[in-house]
Amino acid sequence: ETGVTQSPTHLIKTxxxxxxxxxxxxxxxxxxxxxxxxxxxxPQFIFQYYREEENGRGNFPPRFSGLQFPNYSSELNVxxxxxxxxxxxxxxxxxxxxxxxxxxxxxxxxxxxL
Amino acid sequence: xxxxKQNSPSLSVQEGRISILNCDYTNSMFDYFLWYKKYPAEGPxxxxxxxxxxxxxxxxxxxxxLNKSAKHLxxxxxxxxxxxxxxxxxxxxxxxxxxxxxxxxxxLSVKP
Numbered sequence: 244e245t246g247v248t249q250s251p252t253h254l255i256k257t258x259x260x261x262x263x264x265x266x267x268x269x270x271x272x273x274x275x276x277x278x279x280x281x282x283x284x285x286p287q288f289i290f291q292y293y294r295e296e297e298n299g300r301g302n303f304p305p306r307f308s309g310l311q312f313p314n315y316s317s318e319l320n321v322x323x324x325x326x327x328x329x330x331x332x333x334x335x336x337x338x339x340x341x342x343x344x345x346x347x348x349x350x351x352x353x354x355x356x357l
Numbered sequence: 358x359x360x361x362k363q364n365s366p367s368l369s370v371q372e373g374r375i376s377i378l379n380c381d382y383t384n385s386m387f388d389y390f391l392w393y394k395k396y397p398a399e400g401p402x403x404x405x406x407x408x409x410x411x412x413x414x415x416x417x418x419x420x421x422x423l424n425k426s427a428k429h430l431x432x433x434x435x436x437x438x439x440x441x442x443x444x445x446x447x448x449x450x451x452x453x454x455x456x457x458x459x460x461x462x463x464x465l466s467v468k469p
Binding site: 247249274276278283284285286287288291293298299301333335337339340342343344345346347348349350351 | 361363388389391393398399400401402403406408446448450452453454455456457458459460461462
């Protein structure tokens with residue numbers, strides 16, 4: 244059983260640029276969720292994907308978008324970066340939607356927008 | 358609108374004593390509650406969970422208590438160990454398999 248991995252670990256971008264963050268979910272897990280964690284705050288839900296379809300979205304603008312692939316990998320794309328987008332971005336995988344279950348988190352990508 | 362609140366940003370306890378971390382929530386639709394532990398430079402790690410149909414769940418040194426009428430849950434760690442020093446997040450879910458709503462976290466420091 245492999246864990247959840249994310250790349251890159253750190254990233255520096257300038258305002259207005261676009262960024263793609265990547266996540267490799269735990270094998271066999273059909274859901275992947277992305278969270279944004281600002282300094283001193285808890286993680287905030289961005290969106291969830293289930294079997295390559297978006298399945299719920301938090302209070303984030305459309306410039307935050309995602310993809311999930313059949314090989315348990317996924318991407319978070321952010322366009323037109325703003326200074327407030329600086330945060331730790333976490334992905335989490337879960338087994339399915341049929342029951343409450345814990346989500347397994349990756350180590351995160353630290354994004355800095357200058 | 359903070360639906361899950363952890364009002365203590367930090368807690369310091371002596372090794373061997375009990376650590377009690379508290380969490381309050383406002384949404385009565387929450388059905389499932391979880392605690393995560395986070396070390397620096399790592400993602401949150403699942404600790405223990407509880408369904409709304411229970412009022413207590415125990416796993417080794419960790420026990421979670423749920424008081425639905427007060428919309429309050431707590432995590433007890435007995436005995437506390439220095440390796441327990443981390444940030445603890447409580448989280449809640451109202452959607453089966455769906456999104457988690459997190460509190461702001463409490464930083465626990467266990468001193469030898």
